[in-house]
Amino acid sequence: MDIIEKKRITELPKHVADKIAAGEVVDRPLSIVKELVENAIDAGSTSIVVEIKNGGKSYIRVTDNGSGIEKGDVELAFKRHATSKIRNASDLDSIQSLGFRGEALASIAAVSRTELITKTADEKSGIRIRLEGGDIAEKVDTGCPEGTTVIIEDLFFNTPARLKFMKPDATESTLIIDFISKMALAYAQIKFRLINNGNILFSTTGKGDIYSNILTIYSKDLGDKLIHFKEKSQELTLEAFVSAPSQSKTNRKSQIFFVNGRSIASKVMENAVTDAYSEKLFEGRYPIAFLFLQVSPDKLDVNIHPNKKEVRFDDERAVRDFIGSAIRTNLNSKDAIAEIKKDQ
Ligand code: ADP
Ligand code: MG
Numbered sequence: 001m002d003i004i005e006k007k008r009i010t011e012l013p014k015h016v017a018d019k020i021a022a023g024e025v026v027d028r029p030l031s032i033v034k035e036l037v038e039n040a041i042d043a044g045s046t047s048i049v050v051e052i053k054n055g056g057k058s059y060i061r062v063t064d065n066g067s068g069i070e071k072g073d074v075e076l077a078f079k080r081h082a083t084s085k086i087r088n089a090s091d092l093d094s095i096q097s098l099g100f101r102g103e104a105l106a107s108i109a110a111v112s113r114t115e116l117i118t119k120t121a122d123e124k125s126g127i128r129i130r131l132e133g134g135d136i137a138e139k140v141d142t143g144c145p146e147g148t149t150v151i152i153e154d155l156f157f158n159t160p161a162r163l164k165f166m167k168p169d170a171t172e173s174t175l176i177i178d179f180i181s182k183m184a185l186a187y188a189q190i191k192f193r194l195i196n197n198g199n200i201l202f203s204t205t206g207k208g209d210i211y212s213n214i215l216t217i218y219s220k221d222l223g224d225k226l227i228h229f230k231e232k233s234q235e236l237t238l239e240a241f242v243s244a245p246s247q248s249k250t251n252r253k254s255q256i257f258f259v260n261g262r263s264i265a266s267k268v269m270e271n272a273v274t275d276a277y278s279e280k281l282f283e284g285r286y287p288i289a290f291l292f293l294q295v296s297p298d299k300l301d302v303n304i305h306p307n308k309k310e311v312r313f314d315d316e317r318a319v320r321d322f323i324g325s326a327i328r329t330n331l332n333s334k335d336a337i338a339e340i341k342k343d344q
Helices: 014-025 029-042 071-077 089-094 104-110 160-165 169-186 210-217 220-224 267-277 316-332 335-343
Strands: 047-053 059-064 113-119 126-132 135-142 147-153 191-196 199-203 226-232 236-243 255-259 262-264 289-295
Touching: 014 104, 029 047, 029 059, 029 104, 029 147, 029 169, 047 169, 071 113, 071 126, 071 135, 104 113, 169 191, 169 199, 169 210, 169 255, 169 262, 210 220, 210 236, 210 289, 220 226, 226 316, 236 316, 255 267, 267 289, 267 316, 289 316
Parallel strands: 047 191, 255 289
Antiparallel strands: 047 059, 059 147, 113 126, 113 147, 126 135, 191 199, 226 236, 236 289, 255 262
């Protein structure tokens, strides 16, 4: 019998642990864009510019006009589990911000070349910090406007296995464009601008009108086909744009779900949509549905995965029934289509 050598346990060096953990948060350019845009929103920005090159693989820049980070906190922002958004475990039960895990900047910096330029309203000058694979390479004072710019270059330059798994530029950029399009809808009060390889893809007005953003981002044609309604129960509020059954699609790509301002994937919401159209659509046909749901934060767990792509509802049945019946009622009301025309 072979004698198996007993290996001793050692604690991993910080940079190895960081690279492992980073994989949970940052798996492709989209996850970086998502984290940076969420940070910009949490910072109270009214304007967010996202620029990408080569599907985000070589270059991602997110510029906001939010609160900025105080000079003394800039290095801390890149430490794992360092956050200004929650203070203790009980805060996890009622999360109002998009971020709370304090790991995005640490994870992103661990697997890229990162530059962050930031200034708060109270400080005369700002600060520019540059990190390479998580290590600080430069930190200098700089003149800059209030807010924060983060530039990510050469994603996964130090993790060859991940680098290999990135998809072609067009695949990565499509995911990012889809995501920013959704965020621009959900956060219609924020001006979004998206630049891809030097071309401006769209700019929204920030005037708070979801419907006009649908027209700007998706097309006038699509907008004309949607039924708009708002429904409220004691615990849930829904704003929705859904298509008449005659405008169905062959896949679910035109179904967009937001819960408390988070873009999520949700079987519960998907099933609710399917319920609502069950007698109106053949199998394999899917309606367009943009759903913006608000749930009391204590009836929802947003902390079920590091990438925050899913949430867990306390009462899934209630959510499914509420959305299903809200859509059904509004589809049946002939006035709905007239209503949206009148809104214009
Ligand atoms: P989290 O968002 O979960 O707190 P992050 O790693 O994404 O963790 O960010 C760490 C901290 O850095 C945030 O809590 C916030 O205080 C600060 N921060 C990051 N991005 C910005 C930004 N764009 N504007 C202002 N502060 C920011
Ligand atoms: Mg964050």
